[in-house]
Amino acid sequence: xxxxxxxxxxxxxxxxxxxxxxxxxxxxxxxxxxxxxxxxxxxxxxxxxxxxxxxxxxxxxxxxxxxxxxxxxxxxxxxxxxxxxxxxxxxxxxxxxxxxxxxxxxxxxxxxxxxxxxxxxxxxxxxxxxxxxxxxxxxxxxxxxxxxxxxxxxxxxxxxxxxxxxxxxxxxxxxxxxxxxxxxxxxxxxxxxxxxxxxxxxxxxxxxxxxxxxxxxxxxxxxxxxxxxxxxxxxxxxxxxxxxxxxxxxxxxxxxxxxxxxxxxxxxxxxxxxxxxxxxxxxxxxxxxxxxxxxxxxxxxxxxxxxxxxxxxxxxxxxxxxxxxxxxxxxxxxxxxxxxxxxxxxxxxxxxxxxxxxxxxxxxxxxxxxxxxxxxxxxxxxxxxxxxxxxxxxxxxxxxxxxxxxxxxxxxxxxxxxxxxxxxxxxxxxxxxxxxxxxxxxxxxxxxxxxxxxxxxxxxxxxxxxxxxxxxxxxxxxxxxxxxxxxxxxxxxxxxxxx
Amino acid sequence: xxxxxxxxxxxxxxxxxxxxxxxxxxxxxxxxxxxxxxxxxxxxxxxxxxxxxxxxxxxxxxxxxxxxxxxxxxxxxxxxxxxxxxxxxxxxxxxxxxxxxxxxxxxxxxxxxxxxxxxxxxxxxxxxxxxxxxxxxxxxxxxxxxxxxxxxxxxxxxxxxxxxxxxxxxxxxxxxxxxxxxxxxxxxxxxxxxxxxxxxxxxxxxxxxxxxxxxxxxxxxxxxxxxxxxxxxxxxxxxxxxxxxxxxxxxxxxxxxxxxxxxxxxxxxxxxxxxxxxxxxxxxxxxxxxxxxxxxxxxxxxxxxxxxxxxxxxxxxxxxxxxxxxxxxxxxxxxxxxxxxxxxxxxxxxxxxxxxxxxxx
Numbered sequence: 001x002x003x004x005x006x007x008x009x010x011x012x013x014x015x016x017x018x019x020x021x022x023x024x025x026x027x028x029x030x031x032x033x034x035x036x037x038x039x040x041x042x043x044x045x046x047x048x049x050x051x052x053x054x055x056x057x058x059x060x061x062x063x064x065x066x067x068x069x070x071x072x073x074x075x076x077x078x079x080x081x082x083x084x085x086x087x088x089x090x091x092x093x094x095x096x097x098x099x100x101x102x103x104x105x106x107x108x109x110x111x112x113x114x115x116x117x118x119x120x121x122x123x124x125x126x127x128x129x130x131x132x133x134x135x136x137x138x139x140x141x142x143x144x145x146x147x148x149x150x151x152x153x154x155x156x157x158x159x160x161x162x163x164x165x166x167x168x169x170x171x172x173x174x175x176x177x178x179x180x181x182x183x184x185x186x187x188x189x190x191x192x193x194x195x196x197x198x199x200x201x202x203x204x205x206x207x208x209x210x211x212x213x214x215x216x217x218x219x220x221x222x223x224x225x226x227x228x229x230x231x232x233x234x235x236x237x238x239x240x241x242x243x244x245x246x247x248x249x250x251x252x253x254x255x256x257x258x259x260x261x262x263x264x265x266x267x268x269x270x271x272x273x274x275x276x277x278x279x280x281x282x283x284x285x286x287x288x289x290x291x292x293x294x295x296x297x298x299x300x301x302x303x304x305x306x307x308x309x310x311x312x313x314x315x316x317x318x319x320x321x322x323x324x325x326x327x328x329x330x331x332x333x334x335x336x337x338x339x340x341x342x343x344x345x346x347x348x349x350x351x352x353x354x355x356x357x358x359x360x361x362x363x364x365x366x367x368x369x370x371x372x373x374x375x376x377x378x379x380x381x382x383x384x385x386x387x388x389x390x391x392x393x394x395x396x397x398x399x400x401x402x403x404x405x406x407x408x409x410x411x412x413x414x415x416x417x418x419x420x421x422x423x424x425x426x427x428x429x430x431x432x433x434x435x436x437x438x439x440x441x442x443x444x445x446x447x448x449x450x451x452x453x454x455x456x457x458x459x460x461x462x463x464x465x466x467x468x469x470x471x472x473x474x475x476x477x478x479x480x481x482x483x484x485x486x487x488x489x490x491x492x493x494x495x496x497x498x499x
Numbered sequence: 500x501x502x503x504x505x506x507x508x509x510x511x512x513x514x515x516x517x518x519x520x521x522x523x524x525x526x527x528x529x530x531x532x533x534x535x536x537x538x539x540x541x542x543x544x545x546x547x548x549x550x551x552x553x554x555x556x557x558x559x560x561x562x563x564x565x566x567x568x569x570x571x572x573x574x575x576x577x578x579x580x581x582x583x584x585x586x587x588x589x590x591x592x593x594x595x596x597x598x599x600x601x602x603x604x605x606x607x608x609x610x611x612x613x614x615x616x617x618x619x620x621x622x623x624x625x626x627x628x629x630x631x632x633x634x635x636x637x638x639x640x641x642x643x644x645x646x647x648x649x650x651x652x653x654x655x656x657x658x659x660x661x662x663x664x665x666x667x668x669x670x671x672x673x674x675x676x677x678x679x680x681x682x683x684x685x686x687x688x689x690x691x692x693x694x695x696x697x698x699x700x701x702x703x704x705x706x707x708x709x710x711x712x713x714x715x716x717x718x719x720x721x722x723x724x725x726x727x728x729x730x731x732x733x734x735x736x737x738x739x740x741x742x743x744x745x746x747x748x749x750x751x752x753x754x755x756x757x758x759x760x761x762x763x764x765x766x767x768x769x770x771x772x773x774x775x776x777x778x779x780x781x782x783x784x785x786x787x788x789x790x791x792x793x794x795x796x797x798x799x800x801x802x803x804x805x806x807x808x809x810x811x812x813x814x815x816x817x818x819x820x821x822x823x824x825x826x827x828x829x830x831x832x833x834x835x836x837x838x839x840x841x842x843x844x845x846x847x848x849x850x851x852x853x854x855x856x857x858x859x860x
Contacts, residue, residue: 139554263546263547264549264563292804293522
């Protein structure tokens with residue numbers, strides 16, 4: 001059989017599958033048992049099936065700044081990640097709570113009174129100095145205040161196994177297509193693995209998203225609102241996902257020139273003439289949306305779109321200007337925003353984060369910078385991060401100087417010893433660090449999609465899970481609550497995408 | 500002072516274009532110092548105009564023409580009553596500029612913005628400008644406003660939107676937008692919050708006058724973008740100063756020079772925003788009519804837009820400001836002191852290229 005290594009005895013991180021004494025946790029008993037029956041050659045064979053599945057479908061992602069070509073086949077590790085039903089219910093409640101508060105915050109900023117700023121929950125200057133604060137979005141209201149229809153919230157598990165929020169992604173979070181494709185690949189490579197578990201299906205995503213998008217159509221839209229996905233085009237790193245979602249939802253995939261505005265109404269050009277568009281799920285950045293109001297050199301957007309949004313004839317999702325709420329400098333305030341808007345205690349804690357414009361916090365952080373993680377607020381994808389304990393003295397001194405020069409643009413976080421889980425590395429299943437990006441959908445109400453994208457750092461000891469930095473992914477199973485009918489339509493062979 | 504303003508914007512195209520979309524910011528603002536009595540915007544061809552207010556409180560008219568058209572005429576007419584500006588406040592120590600609450604309140608107007616980025620040269624010029632000034636914010640603001648004309652020579656047509664402040668100083672000349680941007684940059688770099696103001700100046704002829712209007716024929720090829728100056732921003736601006744009466748220079752005392760104009764406001768601790776006009780010697784009067792303000796030009800351009808079609812376009816902007824005389828009984832036909840001017844953006848080669856890129860496919 002293939003070797004399944006336990007984590008080292010001195011590992012600080014929480015291991016998902018094994019407890020500190022090396023005993024398999026009950027949640028993972030069946031899957032560990034099943035994998036124990038495969039030898040290394042068999043696992044390699046199945047790994048080949050997964051890779052072939054992604055290659056055949058052209059499911060790739062782009063690594064920016066990589067010297068050797070940039071397209072890579074989507075990497076999926078074959079050992080799945082499991083989440084117990086009770087554990088998931090807690091995560092689900094926590095995420096719904098958080099995204100509800102973040103939507104309230106966005107509505108407060110762009111169409112409200114700015115109450116959270118006036119009441120000192122978040123400093124107004126911090127909002128005004130955020131790169132994500134989009135003045136053009138001012139006064140543009142969104143049905144149900146669903147500024148963020150699709151959120152991707154990055155969760156990590158600390159050494160005690162506690163889930164914490166690392167980052168919010170409220171603009172154009174990508175990755176949902178991989179969740180669904182991972183499930184399809186898993187089903188193909190391990191057709192019998194479902195016999196032991198009842199797993200929440202993921203194939204309903206398209207329907208769920210479509211329902212949410214329909215619910216934010218402007219008043220005046222018909223029974224069946226016309227929804228389109230606006231993509232920058234085939235050269236975008238997430239184009240595969242744009243096409244995938246269009247197919248899953250049964251809506252048109254369009255580019256800017258396919259749309260035209262006439263008297264503040266957006267139309268789709270079709271061979272039968274112009275058809276009014278009600279909802280645009282756009283996957284292009286704010287500043288490219290409309291060359292009249294934003295970047296005049298953008299050919300990706302739709303001239304006059306902002307006027308149409310202001311006229312209330314079309315809803316653009318996610319709304320413009322969401323970047324202010326997922327600014328890493330705002331992140332430390334989100335738990336207070338939950339208390340402020342909802343009057344509830346946050347269910348999911350943040351990763352402990354220090355803001356560098358508060359002198360006390362800055363000095364305390366400087367005193368132990370070599371134990372902390374330093375993040376530029378304006379970067380994403382894991383770029384620009386300095387992990388104190390791995391950094392040289394010179395790197396730390398540089399980071400310190402940069403923070404002092406521009407404290408607004410840095411945050412410092414406690415290191416979280418991301419939890420680990422067995423992952424296939426050179427014929428051996430070894431513990432590797434991972435995180436979780438669940439997707440939260442808001443229409444009339446806020447719902448959490450079961451599971452999410454588990455990303456795994458394939459290099460031993462690495463805490464950087466971003467696929468752009470060599471990370472992989474795992475099929476993520478949310479187990480159905482105990483007592484559910486075991487023989488319902490989900491099992492044994494249909495937890496896949498249903499396609 | 501009662502002023503009637505007509506802003507007339509005429510796009511003509513060498514061949515039919517379509518899908519023109521524009522944002523117009525020319526409506527005077529309502530505030531404590533000025534009251535808009537009426538405002539009307541019409542277009543030919545006719546289209547539904549959507550009026551909104553932006554983040555800065557400026558009125559925006561959104562309008563588009565989808566079908567093929569050879570020209571587009573936009574006429575905005577406003578009547579506005581302005582009142583004199585207040586006196587300069589008593590001295591305010593510069594120490595108060597460092598007050599954290601004051602800094603936080605004005606964060607948007609202290610930070611660099613798209614057209615207001617500064618380096619050592621601006622720093623030096625700003626320090627030089629206030630070298631002899633007392634410990635008084637107002638005095639420093641005035642010193643900066645008065646120093647700008649010694650750094651820049653006013654030169655009509657030398658539009659510099661998209662040029663850095665450093666290049667502006669090196670070039671040594673500019674129009675009112677450049678004067679305003681440089682003043683804003685100098686103030687921000689010495690810690691005084693400053694904002695850019697777009698408006699109209701009903702100026703008597705003792706102010707700067709020019710040799711006369713252009714022939715109205717801009718260089719060929721400046722299509723595609725209607726005046727938006729963004730990104731690398733070499734595009735022309737239609738808010739360029741317009742000078743000179745038409746048809747002929749009028750020598751009588753009623754001669755008026757009319758312009759769309761730009762000036763600045765600086766925040767003085769405890770006294771709010773103080774307006775100054777760096778192009779015209781510093782003071783702002785009831786002849787200044789505010790359209791709106793922002794971090795720089797880019798937040799309040801009079802017009803920006805795009806269209807789809809041939810690159811050959813001609814843009815004429817004309818501003819007519821009249822001071823209706825009262826009472827009407829004195830004359831059967833009210834005498835209107837007015838002047839007409841034409842403005843056309845001049846574009847250099849780089850600007851043309853930029854504009855060409857902005858053309859929508």
